[in-house]
Amino acid sequence: xxxxxxxxxxxxxxxxxxxxxxxxxxxxxxxxxxxxxxxxxxxxxxxxxxxxxxxxxxxxxxxxxxxxxxxxxxxxxxxxxxxxxxxxxxxxxxxxxxxxxxxxxxxxxxxxxxxxxxxxxxxxxxxxxxxxxxxxxxxxxxxxxxxxxxxxxxxxxxxxxxxxxxxxxxxxxxxxxxxxxxxxxxxx
Numbered sequence: 001x002x003x004x005x006x007x008x009x010x011x012x013x014x015x016x017x018x019x020x021x022x023x024x025x026x027x028x029x030x031x032x033x034x035x036x037x038x039x040x041x042x043x044x045x046x047x048x049x050x051x052x053x054x055x056x057x058x059x060x061x062x063x064x065x066x067x068x069x070x071x072x073x074x075x076x077x078x079x080x081x082x083x084x085x086x087x088x089x090x091x092x093x094x095x096x097x098x099x100x101x102x103x104x105x106x107x108x109x110x111x112x113x114x115x116x117x118x119x120x121x122x123x124x125x126x127x128x129x130x131x132x133x134x135x136x137x138x139x140x141x142x143x144x145x146x147x148x149x150x151x152x153x154x155x156x157x158x159x160x161x162x163x164x165x166x167x168x169x170x171x172x173x174x175x176x177x178x179x180x181x182x183x184x185x186x187x188x
Contacts, residue, residue, distance in 0.1 A: 027122035036065035045168040073183035104185035
């Protein structure tokens with residue numbers, strides 16, 4: 001009888017854990033989908049003096065959403081070259097960085113990123129650099145990207161492990177802004 005009760009308790013704990021795991025990914029995904037078709041202004045938190053981003057208008061546009069893919073173009077001033085591409089498969093989320101030239105052609109460094117190694121949290125997902133990224137950008141082997149989302153804020157973050165490199169942009173998702181033009185390589 002003790003074995004049956006122990007087996008039942010272990011089975012219940014495993015099934016509950018699996019249900020909670022899926023729920024974390026689905027909650028995060030649902031939070032992202034709730035922003036679809038909307039744009040938000042961001043502020044650079046780190047590094048404050050980054051030559052490429054500091055002092056420029058930063059806008060993210062959650063432009064395309066479905067059950068397995070969300071595309072978020074990220075604009076830096078007049079530069080419309082970047083899109084964050086999130087895809088969901090097998091209870092994991094992949095983050096890729098699609099970089100385009102003004103004519104819409106792919107940059108030679110594009111589609112780098114990583115996939116979550118576990119279900120993360122409803123408000124936080126971590127993306128360590130994948131093998132493709134390590135081959136494409138050897139210096140990025142230690143990259144870990146993460147996205148946080150709650151009721152008021154979306155953040156995009158990068159830490160290059162073993163270095164001082166930290167990059168964080170925070171978006172106030174309580175204050176939508178006018179949607180920008182299409183990113184480079186997209187049709188209106």
